[in-house]
Amino acid sequence: MTRGGSTRAWRALRAAVAERDGYRCTYPQPDGHPCRQYAPLAGPGAGHADHVVPVKHGGTDTLTNLRWLCAPHNLGRGTNPDPAPLRDWTW
Template sequence: MRTPRDFVRVWKQMEDVLFPALRLSTHERALYVHLLRHSRLEARRTVRVSRNNLARAIGLCASTSRHYLRVLARKLVVRFLERSGRGCLLEVLLPHEIVADLAHSPASRDLVFAVREVERDSAGQPRAWPRSGRYRGQRFRARILHREGGRCFYCRQPLPPDAWALDHVVPVCHGGDSTSTNLVAACFSCNSQKGQLSAKDFVLALRRKKVVTSTQFSSFLRRLRSL
């Protein structure tokens, strides 16, 4: 982007097309704008970020910022080019590039919200799209349960096929979404006790109470990273 007119055009594409099309959460939007500011606005396609510096820049904890960065990559908004001790090298795409990639990528079929023409009201303003209930479908729930091996993500107790809950790793009240990378299978007890805690904070509390062992906690961290 070389001129103020280019910036205005990109901003309109973000607000009118990209954000409503992918239903980016507030945190996802903040992260994307931050990455865009330090890449394309500086006439570069890439930016190198570390998890801690990124977290401080957008006001989130390191694990949460890492989660949302992976969500943006899954939604084809950014691309991981390199990972090292110096951080991640990311390619940051402009809105029209993202829409073009989604239109030709098989991965777009797995997104909760498909990119489509934005509906507008009588005043010409983008109309909000209804929230998708797709994640509540039985096939989706079955995939989540199978991924967890039929056990609670937290306490690892076996789950009855018809008596368990979908739990948000990052709670909705903290900006969490309802995609497969942020949903796990949980027993009703863990789901109720966890409340508005993040998954890591909840299991840390279980560890302090000696409900889970150090070995189980390490296993939990591996499973959390693999989401």
């Protein structure tokens, strides 16, 4: 999907990211573990599909470059890089 794509396509991609990540925030904490805050697809406390590599820095709208974050982590991050890489945790 490219920028300026259909809203329907973005909504489907966003839903796929949320489902893949179990509707849990994947933002890396200082200890390397993910936040894991529950963030539903809609309503109060809804999560955000976040670009691991921000579009501003060449990131793409692909499943491999998107992850599910709680609103505080996504809004606080802006277009800054992650503070620490997220390890592959099995949860």
